[in-house]
Amino acid sequence: MTYRVLKLILSLLAYALLRPQVTGRNNVPRSGPVILASNHLSFIDSLLIPIVAPRHVTFLAKSEYFTGRGIKGGLSRWFFTKMGHIPVQRDDPRAGQRSLEDALAVLNQGGVFGIYPEGTRSRDGRLHKGHTGVAWLALAGHAPVVPVAVRGTDKVQPVGARMPRIHRVQVHFGVAIQPTRQITSGAKPAQARRELTNEVMESIHRLSGQDLAA
DSSP states (O other), X not given: OHHHHHHHHHHHHHHXXXXXXXXXXXXXXXXXXXXXXXXXXXXXXXXXXXXXXXXXXXXXXXXXHHHOOHHHHHHXXXXXXXXXXXXXXXTOTTHHHHXXXXXHHHHHTTOXXXXXXXXXXXXXXXXXXXXXXXXXXXXXXXXXXXXXEEESHHHHSOTTOSSOOOOOOEEEXXXXXXXXXXXXXXXXXXXXXXXXXXXXXXXXXXXXXXXXXX
């Protein structure tokens, strides 16, 4: 109930201030495990995608959002907990593997997990090569991957900006990519993961229109 109320409030604010243009929502399966793989331009991507997606989306969030003190820390912890995000300790040597394990648990429960295959926010606006964690999840969790492209969020909160700005944004959900071919192809695991990751990134590129990083 708290999540639905919070999402409603955020939706009203987002549609009033950012006027998001959303396409392809029907491409997100209405049940079963799903991975939403998106480009990443701004901090607000992890807020915007759950707002406009037709299902509850779980993202990873840095642990600092859950451990702050005082009123600000308490509000941050409450907000990210109620949104269902998972804390990740970035200085943990096993953080990457733990993150994949947490994400797989979401998928095994039939949930939707959001991931940025580039690994971090693009600081130059270009689309960078995807890491194969998204493919590992899809293959291990037998989950389709819905490519997602956000546009304009870097104008809302540019790199280094402390306060967000009002700017129209777009979110485009692409056609789901099934990992079936990689599962049945007989390819070596590393090759299968790279092929699937490349397919996902190519779809994100078509949706986002970003220049590709070298």
